[in-house]
Amino acid sequence: MKGHILLVEDEPDISALVAYHLARESYRVRTAADGQEGLEALHRERPDLLVLDLMLPGMSGLDLLREIRRRAELASLPVILLTALREESDRVEGLRLGADDYISKPFSPEELVLRVEAVLRRVRQHPPSGAGGTLVQAGPVTIDTDAARVEVDGVPAELTPTEYRLLLVMAERRGRVQSRTQLLEAVWETRAEITTRTVDMHVQRLRAKLGDAAPWLETVRGFGYRFRAEPPRR
Numbered sequence: 001m002k003g004h005i006l007l008v009e010d011e012p013d014i015s016a017l018v019a020y021h022l023a024r025e026s027y028r029v030r031t032a033a034d035g036q037e038g039l040e041a042l043h044r045e046r047p048d049l050l051v052l053d054l055m056l057p058g059m060s061g062l063d064l065l066r067e068i069r070r071r072a073e074l075a076s077l078p079v080i081l082l083t084a085l086r087e088e089s090d091r092v093e094g095l096r097l098g099a100d101d102y103i104s105k106p107f108s109p110e111e112l113v114l115r116v117e118a119v120l121r122r123v124r125q126h127p128p129s130g131a132g133g134t135l136v137q138a139g140p141v142t143i144d145t146d147a148a149r150v151e152v153d154g155v156p157a158e159l160t161p162t163e164y165r166l167l168l169v170m171a172e173r174r175g176r177v178q179s180r181t182q183l184l185e186a187v188w189e190t191r192a193e194i195t196t197r198t199v200d201m202h203v204q205r206l207r208a209k210l211g212d213a214a215p216w217l218e219t220v221r222g223f224g225y226r227f228r229a230e231p232p233r234r
Helices: 012-024 035-044 061-070 088-096 109-125 161-172 180-188 197-216
Strands: 003-008 027-032 049-053 079-084 101-105 135-138 141-144 149-152 155-157 217-220 224-227
Touching: 003 012, 003 035, 003 109, 012 027, 012 109, 027 035, 035 049, 035 061, 049 061, 049 109, 061 079, 061 088, 079 088, 079 109, 088 101, 088 197, 101 109, 109 161, 135 161, 141 161, 141 197, 149 197, 161 180, 161 197, 161 224, 180 197, 180 224, 197 217, 197 224
Parallel strands: 003 027, 003 049, 049 079, 079 101
Antiparallel strands: 135 141, 141 149, 149 155, 217 224
């Protein structure tokens, strides 16, 4: 099996279609029809990735995502959102809460499979090993690439896989401006219909987690973002 996927989707036809295409690509798939059922499934067994519909009966997809990110054992769980085109504000909120990617309905099941593969590939490029490895030092940020561990001034920072990959790419390219398109290609590994606002929301969330080190992540207006090579001016 290539991985264990939990799909939370209340429309039976969509759930069956997505599960079929994922299973055909050798993923083990469990399904849940609402947010509460999804939360219970997460408690029973942590998947490798969650595919989450936003419009769910009872506990909404956003409520479930908030609950996931509050819990230490689920805080780094990769999440792909399924959204309707009209739900732009919900999509933005989902990214702010730490979703790794989203795909808009109606969508191609083949595209969803590719998105799942891309997110899991980012996770598995730097699996936690528990041992120290190659260190990337950028200002107050230290990234242990073998353990996929980040510290800011010696204090561990809990990042999602996509936040980790975004920070690593920018730290490795510190001092150089990165356009949103460059970051989409390097971090999300896709040229598909992902808007540049996805990058903005992840940078915003990453800054919040960097705390006092947030000014090291600089916005270069009209161009993109840069991890500073020199300390920011006070």
